[in-house]
Amino acid sequence: MTAPEAQGDVADRDAQEHVLVTAVRQAFACDGSLAQVDPSYREREAQTRLALAVAGAISERSVLVAEAGTGVGKTYAYLVPALLADGRVLVSTATKSLQDQLFLRDLPHVRDALSVPVQIALLKGRASYLCLHRLEQARHTATLPDRYAVRALAKVEQWAQVTRTGDLAELDGLDDRSPVIPLITSTRDNCLGSDCPSYRACHVMKARREALAADVVVVNHHLFFADLLLKETGMAELLPSVDVLVFDEAHQLAEAGVQFLGRMLSTGQVIDFSRDMLAAGLGHARGLVPWQELASACEHAARDLRLAAAGPLRESRGTLKLRWQERAGRADFGAALARLAEQLARAEEGLETVSELAPDFVKLAERARELAGRARCFAEETAADRVRWIDLSPLQARLVEAPLDIRQTMTEQLQAQPRTWIFTSATLGDDERLRWFTEPTGLDDARVLRVGSPFDYLRHARVYVPERFPAPNSGEHPQAVAALAARLAGRLGGRTFVLTTTLRALAPIAADLRTAFDDMDLPIEVVVQGSAPKRQLMQRFTSGEPCVLVGSHSFWEGIDVPGEALQCVVIDKLPFPPPNDPLVEARVRKLESEGRSAFLEYFVPEAAVALKQGAGRLIRTETDRGLLVVCDPRLARMHYGRRLLAALPPMQRVATLDEALAWIDELKTALPEPTA
Structure with missing residues (x-):
């Protein structure tokens, strides 16, 4: 390429960036496209800043790693520039439920607000779709364990006559753990492909065809890595044509990759x-x-x-x-x-x-x-x-x-062809370079942006770390956690999450909570992870009746309970990775072989990110108020405690239980009066 040609390309890129930036600014203005279709829309400086950074990355075909605090509105911040740019977009999320939210709610809203004629598609793994051939086999050969499974299969058969997509998410009441699901879905192992008698009507193939024809496709991290490994999810044909890749909830990307690249x-x-x-x-x-x-x-x-x-x-x-x-x-x-x-x-x-x-x-x-x-x-x-x-x-x-990580795989993908890569989440690390995320993903040289939450944590939230408390590895610790949680939740009338770092702690804490509420003669229900499907547990928690939820890993993130339904989050101990986990051990050995501190460079950043995720359940809107309790005295006593506290949103700290209870009383006075 000659010098004049190179200068022309730069000029073209600058012109395109100017057009895109101008369009993005207009969309997020107080009288812009979003405001015109949503009377409650308010211009937020943090959201516009993130959107302009995404627009810049799209124009430059570069890599952006962006941490955006709760309430920034990161979904719209990446969707608006992605839809306004002239190119094909792939959005990957952490879970199937987030895929559904993006495809059914956020994407159509932004598309209509911007009046852009883009075609959107949803693509999940084959286990999410009804397999017509397997359903036919199940009718004649399946041995079902109980009458509930028989009813579930009958419900599936009825729905199969009317569904267009075959996406099992359409079926209300079908438990993810139902023994019927493996009977009516295919796997890579048992799919007959083009030899299947139901191939022409196959829901999986139809979803793949729609994805190949769409301008914007919504997938999940597991599907993305499954395709890199297996080349059979339908994305092998799709990826080369994509101009912009966005990974939302990117903090889960590395672990999803490790799982599927093995x-x-x-x-x-x-x-x-x-x-x-x-x-x-x-x-x-x-x-x-x-x-x-x-x-x-x-x-x-x-x-x-x-x-x-x-x-x-x-x-x-x-x-x-x-x-x-x-x-x-x-x-x-x-x-x-x-x-x-x-x-x-x-x-x-x-x-x-x-x-x-x-x-x-x-x-x-x-x-x-x-x-x-x-x-x-x-x-x-x-x-x-x-x-x-x-x-x-x-x-x-x-x-x-x-x-040990996805560094090599992601480096190969980034170097394959020039295009835009956006990685975003509310929690990507506890330092300015976000090394917790960028190092294991091979993104050391990426542009990094950190946008803080617009929420007023200093006024609306308090954090309490009881200093005189049993050691987290002592036998008395779960009982002490339950006693403190019972006192706080009893004073508040439920409205409390108790988050544990291990599944082992769920049952004893829940049992002690029930005993404490009985002793206090309080009609507060205790619901526990594993006792029912997650969706059902959340419905019970938000029903309006006094309730405490005790949950472990799956409740530390991805749970959104805005308003007064959740006003206290109790975390049993600092969420350090288990040191005897084989994957953790291997990562520690690697760091130590390089002369680095495994504790400061691995354990503390892991705990900081997980702690920030758990604390993030508390404040979900600008008007939410609440109390965060971390029942681990190491947070107050140890030198690394300051680093972990700094990773949390800027909540005001209370020093004693009396101050924590006084804040609970203040929260109660702001609650609406119960209706007759």
């Missing part, structure tokens, strides 16, 4: 395969292959592997995470892996002899071959840049191998 073999997968093989064999090729023998051999090999993985451990109710080294050197574990690979290879041979009789056999042979290959891989040494562990539950063992 390798996994579970005994449950093998048992599912053996049962599918038996059903297909008896249905299409009875008597031609010893199906019962092959299926039984695979199942026995899978169960033997689980027993070898468990070793001397007794049965536990939950899931245990075991270090790979604890089992890899045992002779019975190695023998179980070899036996599993051998039985799967025998099954593959049997399936290939009848492959011409039905497409099911071709797919089953592929599954057998892939599962056997994974078993052989896990019998080999672990690569230096990866870590392995075993997830052991009462029903199965999962062998997992994962990279």
